[in-house]
Amino acid sequence: MRPNCLILGLVLLLVLGYFSLYFGARTIAPAVIWQALTRFDPHNSEHLLVCYLRLPRTLLAMVVGAALGAAGVIMQTLTRNPLADPGLLGVNAGATLAIVLSIALFNVSDVFSTMWFGMAGAALVSIAVLLIGGIDGNNPVKIVLAGAALTIVLLSLTQLVIINSDTQAFDRFRHWVIGSLQGRGFDVLLPVAMLVGAGLLLALAGSQMLDIAALGSDTGQALGVNPRWLVAMSALIIVILAGAATAAAGPIVFVGLTAPHFARAVAGSQHQALLPWAMLFSAVVVLLADILGRVVGYPGEVSVGIMVALIGGPCFVWLVKRWQGGRV
Incomplete structure (x- = not known):
């Protein structure tokens, strides 16, 4: 049943990708979309709209969603906290402060340069959180507290x-x-896709280590896993994934928090299956939110961050209620 569900999920993602190319301030006929993708005409304004604006935006929504979903899984495993979010490592706060400084001090205006400032800020703050909270891996609560405290200061x-x-x-x-x-x-999509691709490969390659980390640091050490190395690698992957996504699209909340829970309901707790499912769920949510933002705000649009919050908020409340009720 799970392979069939995975196929249905991928089909849903492709269908949403088509709608993302279709909807906007100017709707594009299905035949024109197909022609733009297969027989691109640089002199056709609709082809230019599809290939240079809506296609990279659609692909970026999928990439950002997949990155946040995988980062959420790793963060919850690292801290052994089901309500953990990638932002707890200071990713959002670091990227936010760096981007504000780049705009205020250096008058940076283009998205490409802003993205790299955001990535640098996310990385530096995450390193500071690990140094303050301790990188020994024996007490993940210290990392969470250090991240929360530093986030307040940076904001x-x-x-x-x-x-x-x-x-x-x-x-x-x-x-x-x-x-x-x-x-x-594409100037933003390509570097983000490469960074996220590298982060996802690292996450999938370390899925067995994450399974051991979920058992606790003492069990992990008994099984031969160095907790210091595990925390460092997990933090690096979170910074790459969440840092790239946040720098490119802004701080999108709830995706990294809720997607892992829905993925666990389908795929279980083994990270080799959990990570792809979380990536799929979160990619669908971000892309759906982006499409709904264009539909609701027509002829303008509502930003994807707002739409994700509107979708993810009720889902989060439902998850909390279900978790509190528990399975007796």
């Missing part, structure tokens, strides 16, 4: 910079911070 600094910035800088930051895929082309 306060971010607000301080924003208050003292001009209106133009604030508008640029506002567009990024609500989570948006608008205007992202």
Whole structure:
């Protein structure tokens, strides 16, 4: 049954991909979409719209979703906390502060440069969280507390910079911070896809180590796993996946938190199956949210970050209620 469900999920993702190419301020006929993908005409404005705006945006939504879903699985395994989110490692706060500084101090305006500032900020803050919380892997709660404390400090600094910035800088930051895929082309998609691809390969290659990590640090050491090495590698993968996704599309909440739970309901707790399912669930959610944002806000659009929150919020409440009720 699971292979059939996986096939249905992939089919759903492809169908949503088609709708993503179709919907927008200007709808494109199905025949024109097919022609744009198979017989591209650079002189046709609709072909240019499909191939240079909607196609990279659609693919980026899938990549960002897959990255956040996999990062959520690893974060929950690393901390052994079912309500953990990739943002606990300081990824969102680090990327946010770095992007605010890049806009306010260096007048960075293009998405490509902003993305690299965000990646650098996410990486530096995550390293600081590990150094403060301890990288020995014996007490993951310390890492969570260090991440939460540092996040509060960095977000306060971010607000301080924003208050003292001009209106133009604030508008640029506002567009990024609500989570948006608008205007992202192949210049953003290609580096993000390469980073996320590398992170996903590392995650899948270490799926057996994650299975052992889920049993606890003492059991892991008994089975020959170095907890320090495991925490460092897990944190590196989270930074690559969540950092790239956040820098490219803004802080998109709830995806990395809820997707692992839905994946576990279908695939179980073995990470070799859990990771692909979480990637599929989260890719579907982000792409669906992006499409609904264009439909609801027509002829404009509602940002994907807002739509994901509207979808993920009720799902999260349902998960919490189901978890509290438990299976007796």
